[in-house]
Amino acid sequence: xxxxxxxxxxxxxxxxxxxxxxxxxxxxxxxxxxxxxxxxxxxxxxxxxxxxxxxxxxxxxxxxxxxxxxxxxxxxxxxxxxxxxxxxxxxxxxxxxxxxxxxxxxxxxxxxxxxxxxxxxxxxxxxxxxxxxxxxxxxxxxxxxxxxxxxxxxxxxxxxxxxxxxxxxxxxxxxxxxxxxxxxxxxxxxxxxxxxxxxxxxxxxxxxxxxxxxxxxxxxxxxxxxxxxxxxxxxxxxxxxxxxxxxxxxxxxxxxxxxxxxxxxxxxxxxxxxxxxxxxxxxxxx
Amino acid sequence: xxxxxxxxxxxxxxxxxxxxxxxxxxxxxxxxxxxxxxxxxxxxxxxxxxxxxxxxxxxxxxxxxxxxxxxxxxxxxxxxxxxxxxxxxxxxxxxxxxxxxxxxxxxxxxxxxxxxxxxxxxxxxxxxxxxxxxxxxxxxxxxxxxxxxxxxxxxxxxxxxxxxxxxxxxxxxxxxxxxxxxxxxxxxxxxxxxxxxxxxxxxxxxxxxxxxxxxxxxxxxxxxxxxxxxxxxxxxxxxxxxxxxxxxxxxxxxxxxxxxxxxxxxxxxxxxxxxxxxxxxxxxxxxxxxxxxxxxxxxxxxxxxxxxxxxxxxxxxxxxxxxxxxxxxxxxxxxxxxxxxxxxxxxxxxxxxxxxxxxxxxxxxxxxxxxxxxxxxxxxxxxxxxxxxxxxxxxxxxxxxxxxxx
Ligand SMILES: [Fe+2]
Numbered sequence: 001x002x003x004x005x006x007x008x009x010x011x012x013x014x015x016x017x018x019x020x021x022x023x024x025x026x027x028x029x030x031x032x033x034x035x036x037x038x039x040x041x042x043x044x045x046x047x048x049x050x051x052x053x054x055x056x057x058x059x060x061x062x063x064x065x066x067x068x069x070x071x072x073x074x075x076x077x078x079x080x081x082x083x084x085x086x087x088x089x090x091x092x093x094x095x096x097x098x099x100x101x102x103x104x105x106x107x108x109x110x111x112x113x114x115x116x117x118x119x120x121x122x123x124x125x126x127x128x129x130x131x132x133x134x135x136x137x138x139x140x141x142x143x144x145x146x147x148x149x150x151x152x153x154x155x156x157x158x159x160x161x162x163x164x165x166x167x168x169x170x171x172x173x174x175x176x177x178x179x180x181x182x183x184x185x186x187x188x189x190x191x192x193x194x195x196x197x198x199x200x201x202x203x204x205x206x207x208x209x210x211x212x213x214x215x216x217x218x219x220x221x222x223x224x225x226x227x228x229x230x231x232x233x234x235x236x237x238x239x240x241x242x243x244x245x246x247x248x249x250x251x252x253x254x255x256x257x258x259x260x261x262x263x264x265x266x267x268x269x270x271x272x273x274x275x276x277x278x279x280x281x282x283x284x285x286x
Numbered sequence: 287x288x289x290x291x292x293x294x295x296x297x298x299x300x301x302x303x304x305x306x307x308x309x310x311x312x313x314x315x316x317x318x319x320x321x322x323x324x325x326x327x328x329x330x331x332x333x334x335x336x337x338x339x340x341x342x343x344x345x346x347x348x349x350x351x352x353x354x355x356x357x358x359x360x361x362x363x364x365x366x367x368x369x370x371x372x373x374x375x376x377x378x379x380x381x382x383x384x385x386x387x388x389x390x391x392x393x394x395x396x397x398x399x400x401x402x403x404x405x406x407x408x409x410x411x412x413x414x415x416x417x418x419x420x421x422x423x424x425x426x427x428x429x430x431x432x433x434x435x436x437x438x439x440x441x442x443x444x445x446x447x448x449x450x451x452x453x454x455x456x457x458x459x460x461x462x463x464x465x466x467x468x469x470x471x472x473x474x475x476x477x478x479x480x481x482x483x484x485x486x487x488x489x490x491x492x493x494x495x496x497x498x499x500x501x502x503x504x505x506x507x508x509x510x511x512x513x514x515x516x517x518x519x520x521x522x523x524x525x526x527x528x529x530x531x532x533x534x535x536x537x538x539x540x541x542x543x544x545x546x547x548x549x550x551x552x553x554x555x556x557x558x559x560x561x562x563x564x565x566x567x568x569x570x571x572x573x574x575x576x577x578x579x580x581x582x583x584x585x586x587x588x589x590x591x592x593x594x595x596x597x598x599x600x601x602x603x604x605x606x607x608x609x610x611x612x613x614x615x616x617x618x619x620x621x622x623x624x625x626x627x628x629x630x631x632x633x634x635x636x637x638x639x640x641x642x643x644x645x646x647x648x649x650x651x652x653x654x655x656x657x658x659x660x661x662x663x664x665x666x667x668x669x670x671x672x673x674x675x676x677x678x679x680x681x682x683x684x685x686x687x688x689x690x691x692x
Binding site: 029059060061064065068082083084085086154155156157193195196197198199200201202203204205206232237238265266268269271 | 651
């Protein structure tokens with residue numbers, strides 16, 4: 001059977017990817033952020049998954065406003081890296097895990113999540129930046145296959161935090177019922193507090209972010225109970241991306257251990273954070 | 287015979303009236319007025335007075351003047367970077383660096399920091415070259431003013447012998463070239479000229495631009511000549527006025543001759559610069575800073591109503607993820623907009639890069655950002671637009687922990 005070995009929550013700010021692509025990680029602006037990633041990256045390099053289920057949102061690249069799926073799962077054998085309007089990131093194409101995708105879609109449907117499927121999907125920074133956070137130097141190929149899971153966080157009304165958490169729980173059950181011996185990592189991406197447009201542009205709410213970083217481990221129900229309006233008010237119009245962390249958290253089994261976390265302001269206009277949790281499994285003692 | 291006065295003050299009033307009407311038309315068409323940035327370094331009283339006079343004239347003509355006053359101790363590098371900012375500032379149409387600047391500053395370097403399209407005082411190499419080749423460009427203000435004054439009095443120029451006394455790069459040299467371009471026969475005289483009296487005596491037109499009070503004696507002036515005195519030492523010209531006025535057919539007084547024409551030329555060129563600037567903007571070459579434009583609300587939610595309203599605009603911006611579309615857009619922005627069925631307001635917001643108006647009209651930042659990236663504008667720039675800051679100020683606010691609310 002497949003199992004979830006760890007969960008990674010991470011911001012997916014495009015400029016974090018650009019800093020890596022352009023060799024700027026040692027610049028004074030970026031060094032503190034990347035130094036903060038260090039211990040998590042070392043641990044993850046020693047705990048390689050076979051597949052990463054990456055929960056993210058598209059940013060006007062693969063999905064336009066013609067059709068806006070609330071939850072979608074990529075089902076392809078591979079995913080091209082999107083040109084978001086300024087050229088493709090120089091990273092390898094993403095290899096899919098179509099069998100796991102199919103399994104997830106069926107199990108999620110049976111759990112009353114009516115999933116949109118994406119057979120062709122160019123993946124944007126929302127997915128590739130978290131992969132780079134995990135693996136900064138992939139060479140010719142990423143070290144794992146990927147199942148993209150997309151959440152609409154751009155068009156209002158977004159799914160509730162509670163529904164995202166429940167989706168995560170259903171994804172966790174589905175992974176654990178997949179009859180192949182696979183190690184799976186689940187990525188919850190986006191956040192933390194940020195707002196790109198309007199007079200509140202530049203909003204950072206460290207108090208909320210710190211609360212969230214703690215509660216994602218100890219009290220996810222509290223975060224699931226917040227309304228989308230709460231997220232927008234506290235974390236900014238784009239900070240609502242944090243609901244995708246709850247998908248990751250829901251997919252973890254009962255016991256987990258925090259391996260590392262880091263919080264840094266700013267990554268361009270965003271509070272950037274990473275939190276890494278080892279999944280200790282149902283029967284384990286924490 | 288007593289010379290007729292070349293009344294720069296009266297002529298400049300007429301020019302400024304015309305400028306005022308042009309400003310009104312410009313404002314009606316574009317919803318803003320032309321803006322001139324004046325840069326004063328140090329506190330030389332004469333320079334301060336000139337800048338104040340220019341600002342007053344701007345106000346009378348309806349031109350927005352934006353005064354930048356810098357400490358005398360500023361370095362060349364600091365001055366250059368300040369002027370470059372003004373050159374890049376979409377809210378500025380024209381730039382005047384009041385000269386002379388303090389001795390320790392490399393004046394040429396400072397002048398060259400002025401974007402030629404904003405060089406309304408005509409001090410850059412680019413402006414000089416355009417003038418020398420008799421091409422479109424901004425005239426150095428005093429020479430341009432002298433030509434306008436001669437024209438106002440219908441002084442014939444072709445074939446006539448003009449003697450220019452002085453060869454500074456923003457006065458003597460250019461005025462000689464402008465006269466040459468109008469088919470005068472031009473002689474340049476300067477401090478090393480032998481027989482200055484004889485040269486001046488051969489002139490049909492004398493332009494005194496040496497900056498040496500009463501250098502040119504009235505008795506040198508050929509009877510019936512035209513005398514233009516661009517001397518600028520206090521209120522004394524380069525020409526012995528009373529004596530010269532006895533012989534000349536036309537003469538400029540000091541003050542009230544060339545001086546007012548310089549300012550009028552500066553202002554007329556500022557309006558021209560603003561028009562050209564606006565044209566570049568509407569072609570999209572120069573995005574516009576937000577504070578002059580639509581004011582942002584706190585939050586923009588892309589709800590379903592906004593999604594409906596902004597559909598065409600977002601679709602257009604989204605299409606820019608394709609390289610071929612980016613090329614086509616840049617080739618003809620207006621035509622590209624027309625193909626996407628934008629509302630008139632949306633079209634205007636796109637063409638004028640009114641980033642806040644785009645949001646008001648249903649735009650989503652994830653879509654409009656693609657247009658910003660095409661303009662090489664960062665999310666910090668946009669943040670600055672929405673919050674009334676420069677990109678640098680906004681980035682600094684982020685570095686210091688972001689903006690806090692509640
Ligand atoms: Fe995002």
